[in-house]
Amino acid sequence: MPAAAAGAVFDGTSGGSRRALQPVRWRMALFGWGTARCSRAGGADKRQVAGRMRRRMTPVRLEKISKSFGAAVALRDVSLEVKAGELFFLLGPSGCGKSTLLRVIAGLQEPDSGRVFFGEEDVTSLPTQQRNAVMCFQSYALWPHMTVLENIRFGLSVRGLSDAEQKQRIDEVLSLVQMQDLAGRRPNQLSGGQQQRVALARALAVRPRCLLLDEPLSNLDARLRQEMRGEIRRICRSGAFTTIYVTHDQKEALSIADRIAVMKDGQVVQVGTPAELYHRPRSVFVADFIGQTNLLPAEVLGAEGGRVRLRTAAGDLWAEDGAGLAAGMKVTAGIRPEQMRICRGGAASAADNRLTGRAVEATFLGEASEHTIAAGGASLRVVAVPPLFEVPQELTVEFSAADVLVLRE
Numbered sequence: 021m022p023a024a025a026a027g028a029v030f031d032g033t034s035g036g037s038r039r040a041l042q043p044v045r046w047r048m049a050l051f052g053w054g055t056a057r058c059s060r061a062g063g064a065d066k067r068q069v070a071g072r073m074r075r076r077m078t079p080v081r082l083e084k085i086s087k088s089f090g091a092a093v094a095l096r097d098v099s100l101e102v103k104a105g106e107l108f109f110l111l112g113p114s115g116c117g118k119s120t121l122l123r124v125i126a127g128l129q130e131p132d133s134g135r136v137f138f139g140e141e142d143v144t145s146l147p148t149q150q151r152n153a154v155m156c157f158q159s160y161a162l163w164p165h166m167t168v169l170e171n172i173r174f175g176l177s178v179r180g181l182s183d184a185e186q187k188q189r190i191d192e193v194l195s196l197v198q199m200q201d202l203a204g205r206r207p208n209q210l211s212g213g214q215q216q217r218v219a220l221a222r223a224l225a226v227r228p229r230c231l232l233l234d235e236p237l238s239n240l241d242a243r244l245r246q247e248m249r250g251e252i253r254r255i256c257r258s259g260a261f262t263t264i265y266v267t268h269d270q271k272e273a274l275s276i277a278d279r280i281a282v283m284k285d286g287q288v289v290q291v292g293t294p295a296e297l298y299h300r301p302r303s304v305f306v307a308d309f310i311g312q313t314n315l316l317p318a319e320v321l322g323a324e325g326g327r328v329r330l331r332t333a334a335g336d337l338w339a340e341d342g343a344g345l346a347a348g349m350k351v352t353a354g355i356r357p358e359q360m361r362i363c364r365g366g367a368a369s370a371a372d373n374r375l376t377g378r379a380v381e382a383t384f385l386g387e388a389s390e391h392t393i394a395a396g397g398a399s400l401r402v403v404a405v406p407p408l409f410e411v412p413q414e415l416t417v418e419f420s421a422a423d424v425l426v427l428r429e
Contacts, residue, residue, distance in 0.1 A: 085121065095131070118266045393415050
């Protein structure tokens with residue numbers, strides 16, 4: 021029996037207190053116990069399975085959710101809308117409140133104020149078993165003495181479904197996660213990635229209104245994590261499940277999310293698609309947290325032709341985002357390392373910005389190399405593709421005004 025199932029299960033957050041949850045509530049979140057039975061249809065192919073799942077898609081809406089633990093404020097007036105069938109990420113550093121918010125959605129934690137809606141239904145006061153929001157924890161919590169098939173069947177048998185209905189659902193999810201040939205194996209005969217797929221299959225078999233994933237790849241090595249990113253997206257998109265996924269891994273979120281909510285200190289600071297957050301962050305925090313960014317304190321010198329001139333320690337820069345700026349204003353200029361091009365062999369182009377500095381450090385990354393340049397009173401990182409092996413003492417970089425972020429917060 022998994023340790024968590026034997027007694028209280030902990031929230032699994034890092035850096036915070038480990039608050040024990042009641043075992044029965046944990047089982048309800050894991051298996052979706054107590055919800056109404058679905059219709060007992062006959063066998064179906066993958067298209068019919070996906071069609072049934074799409075009809076069960078549920079949007080999720082949060083209105084001004086707040087939660088405190090004593091003097092510690094975990095969530096502050098969080099409002100979000102997750103579209104039906106969306107793969108939505110809660111992203112932020114440890115202790116930002118993302119796992120607490122996920123538990124509030126699951127019904128494992130009661131908010132101090134605010135409301136949770138599944139569709140138009142207010143589920144704030146509903147117990148976990150009546151929400152049918154199934155949660156996959158960081159530990160897969162697979163029964164070690166059961167086979168893959170028996171692990172998936174467990175939640176279905178507790179619901180009292182007929183043998184025929186159980187078989188149909190098990191066949192559906194095994195096909196979805198591509199584990200048909202491994203149905204007779206026990207967890208200790210599976211890889212970490214295969215165990216994760218079994219945990220997902222068990223959750224999906226109960227046909228949840230909302231699938232909640234709490235850092236599901238944290239126990240895998242780097243290579244398996246990369247492989248499973250695509251698998252999770254394929255599974256969630258194939259079945260069109262409304263999925264809310266918690267992680268602190270920016271690459272994980274950027275690679276598979278439809279939209280992302282970035283959290284800090286219990287608040288949502290920005291919501292957008294991966295491209296929006298990466299290319300148009302609204303604050304220094306988001307720019308620095310999503311990928312690598314060279315951040316330079318800057319002063320606005322003036323605007324010209326829809327562009328703005330900035331003075332930084334590295335030199336004067338042109339940026340395109342000049343709306344609402346006036347001479348003398350203090351801002352932060354941000355440039356992504358991969359958007360800066362190293363001029364090789366003295367070559368130059370008509371780029372808007374050109375900086376020269378002393379080469380300080382070079383790091384070989386395989387397909388690329390990363391270089392640190394001391395330009396004026398600033399230190400800049402730049403990525404060279406393909407790698408630059410013979411690094412001169414002085415490097416010149418160029419970049420477009422469109423690639424310069426102007427951050428006011």
